[in-house]
Amino acid sequence: MRFVAFVLILALPLIAQEPPKTALPARPAAPKTLDDYFPFEVPASVASWNDRATELRQQVLVANGLWPMPAKTPLVPVIHGKIDRAGYTVEKVYFASLPGHYVTGNLYRPKGGLPAKRPAILSPHGHWNAGRFYDAGEVAGQKQIAIKAEDTIEGARYPLQARCAQLARMGFVVFHYDMIGYADSMAIAHREGFKDIQAELRLQSFMGLQTYNSIRALDFLASLPEVDPAKIGVTGASGGGTQTFILCGIDERPAAAFPAVMVSTAMQGGCVCENCSLLRVGTGNVELAALFAPKPLAMSGARDWTIDIERKGLPELKKLYAMLGKPDNVAARCWPEFEHNYNQRAREMMYSWFSKHLLGKNEVVKEQPFVPIPPKDLSVFDATHPRPKDELDAKGVRAYLTEVSDAQMSEMFPKDAASLKAYREMMAVAVRSMVGESATRSPIESESSAQDTSLLRRRSADPIPLTHRMPIGPGSEIAIVISPKGGSGKPLMAKLDPRTFGVLVPDLLQIGKLNTRKESPVNPKYAGFTFGYNRTLAAERIREIVATVDFAKDSFKAKTITLVGEGEFGPLVVAAKLIAGDKVDRIVVDGGNFSFSALQDMNDSRMLPGIVKYGGLPGMLAACAPTEVFLHNVDEKLYAKLPAVWKSANAANQPTIRAKFADETTIAEWLGGKSPKPKQ
Secondary structure (H helix, E strand, O other): OOOOOOOOOOOOOOOOOOOOOOOOOOOOOOOOOOOOOOOOOOOHHHHHHHHHHHHHHHHHHHHOOOOOOOOOOOOOOOOEEEEEEOOOEEEEEEEEEEEOEEEEEEEEEEOOOOOOOOEEEEEEOOOOOHHHHOOOHHHHHHHHHOOOOOOOOHHOOOOHHHHHHHHHOOOEEEEOOOOOOOOOOOOOOOOOOOOOHHHHOOOOOHHHHHHHHHHHHHHHHHHHOOEEEEEEEEEEHHHHHHHHHHHHHHHHOOOOEEEEEEOOOOOOOOOOHHHOOHHHOOOOOHHHHHOOOOOOEEEEEOOOOOOOOOOOOHHHHHHHHHHHOOHHHHHEEEEEOOOOOOOOHHHHHHHHHHHHHOOOOOOOOOOOOOOOOOOHHOOOOOOOOOOOOOOHHHHHHHHHHHHHHHHHHHHHHHHHHHHHHHHHHHHHHHHHHHHHHOOOOOOEEEEEEOOOOEEEOOOOOOOOOEEEEHHHHOOOOEEEEEEHHHHOOOHHHHOOOOOOOOEEEEEOOOOOEOOOOOOOOOOOOOOOOOOOOOHHHHHHHHHHHHHHHHHHHHHHHOOOOEEOOOHHHHHHHHHHHHHHHHHHEEEEEOOOOOHHHOOOOOOOOOOOOOOOOHHHHHHHHOOOOOOEEEEEOOHHHHHOHHHHHHHHHOHHHOOOOEOOOOEEEEEEHHHHEEEOOOOO
């Protein structure tokens, strides 16, 4: 179908057209899952990529509960139990990622004369049985040798130790650390403790905690006196590959990366430690890995979901790297003869990659035999170094995260013009990420279907039926009424003076007869498997409100736009205002006498992951200053701080806050658009 944009002329009726023969196509009803297809489309220019990369990096931080980044507490590392091996030593390490939560691992250091500074490798392990303590056993090891995946029984049985030992003998300082719930990190069971609705509302996730541990592990490694912080590489396989490209996407310090058997356009990661709400909405692992560009990035594939990496993913990454002027800084190779692995063939590719980009040696590196350490001897805790008494379980960690986040938001709450600016910028990023909307949005397509109705749509989105009333045109005032009844309920439209206000009433998703696509139930195992790939119903509706605002402003050149949120849609217009920015001049908000922290059901139509972390409706409203606000049907005590925010913005007005519900007449009077009484 060909879409024809239309412009309504001030004070003229809309030209009637025949209804479209076919409706605008809607998205498929089935939600996206981690097993779908996730291609990467390279932007057309460096500037476009830079803009996209900035927004995507912010999205990853928000999704992981790290926007804004929490203040870092002292690591207080304990390093002990040195074990001597030929060419290197192995020590046992633990430190406090945050108070009461410990990162554990082994530190491999080269022996011999030390240069002024050494390069280093951070090494997360992935979902191998027992993690850092992994031993494949004699039988499985011999099978790996038989298929030529490994050359020695030591490497075949202990592939995780093998890579750390080889890297240390090459001259790297290596920190091999535990995923939560593996090896010595046993205070929180893997996959448990972060699956309830309150965790979602605060963006507290297993993945977020593990990502933060990776950041702190990088802090530890960079703090060692012999380490050159400008020459740190990161490598891990499977779940460790996910940790590798996520860390390298959000932290500027790594200089080279090798995520093994994870980056692909297929399965995105099947564990809760690789998924969290908001993370992959509109993106996938290839683009997430691309955030490291143009730094050196290499990947391996196998007979698993990464089998197509050389023809799906690598070509797009090569195109991006070429556009950024570093075509040789990205590589990938698949060994389809091997199942999911980080075997010697892939490890040797990694050694050569790091040798070239961190040691300056363009050479093929072969893995040398080594003497493994019995797993029990790698354990960090012993009689002399017992587990810390203050170690927290998941409940304790979450209580700490809540306390710290609430204190951080309180500290950032606007107190003057400078803090208001910073708060608005922080909240704009948070809300855009929660909603899954870009600051740079595609144009609106539209067509008239009747005298007073139209259809709006952004590309690849559901149609938005729109009821409108004149006058609408350049310089007009437009009220956009967001009602649970959509265009079928027009009481406020009747109250506004038709000589002053044009009115637009969109039928949001699941409202009206056309916009009826139903949402599938949230994955009962973990909401991040649903909300990590799909927007919530509330988020979809907010995007539709923003689309209506864009249409009113860009097509009609409206002088002023007022958003009116009725019923449960009241908070949605506040989020839409933060995304639409200065296009919205005034908002009328029905607070519904409701708090997002009271939500009990993941499938609630008001569900928006992260909304409680960012202060709910009061937190969003504070970022709207100095916009004119009429807030009603709320507990006034919860909004007592707002007038001071408007004062800090030197606003010419104060927010109107009322405990009682305001009817259409009251709202029309506040808008200044009350219709004149007819003459008797």
